[in-house]
Amino acid sequence: MRFMLRNLTNLAQFSVRRSARNMSTLPDVHHLPQLHSTLEQAKRFAAYRAVDENLDYLNHRVIGVGSGSTVIYVAERLGQYLLDPKYAVHASQFVCIPTGFQSKGLILTNGLRLGTIEQHPSLDIVFDGADEVDVNLQLIKGGGGCLFQEKLVSTSAAKFVVVADYRKRSPKYLGTNWVKGVPIEVVPTSYIRVLSDLKTKLKCKNAVLRQGAPAKAGPVVTDNCNFIIDADFGEIEHPEILHRDIKMLVGVVETGLFIDNASKAYFGNPDGSVDLRV
Structure with missing residues (x-):
């Protein structure tokens, strides 16, 4: 052989x-x-x-x-x-x-x-x-x-x-040039909960479920069959802390902060x- x-x-x-x-x-x-x-x-x-x-x-x-x-x-x-x-x-x-x-x-x-x-x-x-x-x-x-x-x-x-x-x-800082927010991949059934937690617990300025329009009606679906939330925190002085806090939220698969x-x-x-x- x-x-x-x-x-x-x-x-x-x-x-x-x-x-x-x-x-x-x-x-x-x-x-x-x-x-x-x-x-x-x-x-x-x-x-x-x-x-x-x-x-x-x-x-x-x-x-x-x-x-x-x-x-x-x-x-x-x-x-x-x-x-x-x-x-x-x-x-x-x-x-x-x-x-x-x-x-x-x-x-x-x-x-x-x-x-x-x-x-x-x-x-x-x-x-x-x-x-x-x-x-x-x-x-x-x-x-x-x-x-x-x-x-x-x-x-x-x-x-x-x-x-x-x-x-x-x-x-x-991060969030200076890229102002669309931190991408966060979430389990689909959890997106309402995660949106709420981002605003109430982590005090983000805004968080939205990413939509697929005009190419697709409804939310973007990742290759892993999950949804994506874009969360605006403004300028991010300590991205390592923010990454850790987001990951602790139930329903979050991964964040777009690469530390x-x-x-x-x-x-x-x-x-x-x-x-x-x-």
């Missing part, structure tokens, strides 16, 4: 090497055709630099691919490693773990191997976006509705790298520069 597996592995690597003869080198992001907006350019600058500076292609095998508009370019960059003869053999061994339905599609579209968190509960590295990043690398995530799976994957990794555009960089999780964050700017926060 070991002999057969070894032969299959060797055959796969030979196939990659043979096809690599017609491959192209890893493109320089500044030499690619421009995208339709400077904002999308900024996202791509951040994603490409984050992957290039943090992906250890010789040793990393299990890679988390997050959700959101910036992660589109993370998956794109990872896929380009498959097309470069220098990296192709190693890149063909990457197993990519998604954080939701969207990222599954990104992984497959870019020719990467799809895995699951059940198969690979320990990851080497995760690349994901954020709705806001404060000066201490605390995050608000969940604007896209994937916060539980994003947190499951990011906290299962040895390294979590945030990729975002310049709008997501808070000058100090002491990220190791660094890349922010793309329209002029092509990328700012790093560590």
Whole structure:
């Protein structure tokens, strides 16, 4: 059996090497055709630099691919490693773990191997976006509705790298730039109770059940078949305390406050520069 597996592995690597003869080198992001907006350019600058500076292609095998508009370019960059003869053999061994339905599609579209968190509960590295990043690398995530799976994957990794555009960089506190509230995933039957507790016990300014309109009548339903509440607390000076207090409420599955999780964050700017926060 070991002999057969070894032969299959060797055959796969030979196939990659043979096809690599017609491959192209890893493109320089500044030499690619421009995208339709400077904002999308900024996202791509951040994603490409984050992957290039943090992906250890010789040793990393299990890679988390997050959700959101910036992660589109993370998956794109990872896929380009498959097309470069220098990296192709190693890149063909990457197993990519998604954080939701969207990222599954990104992984497959870019020719990467799809895995699951059940198969690979320990990851080497995760690349994901954020709705806001404060000066201490605390995050608000969940604007896209994937916060539980994003947190499951990011906290299962040895390294979590945030990729975002310049709008997501808070000058100090969370809740400064992102004013839609902290996303909170809740069990559907509990949402009335949680809405009440957020207002009476935690004194949030406002809390609403996220709706799916105009694409869907009724509330947003997560990939885990739960509801999402968006709770506005204004500027959040102590997100670790708020996260703990929200988690204590009956019915709460997870919060969109990611505490002491990220190791660094890349922010793309329209002029092509990328700012790093560590």
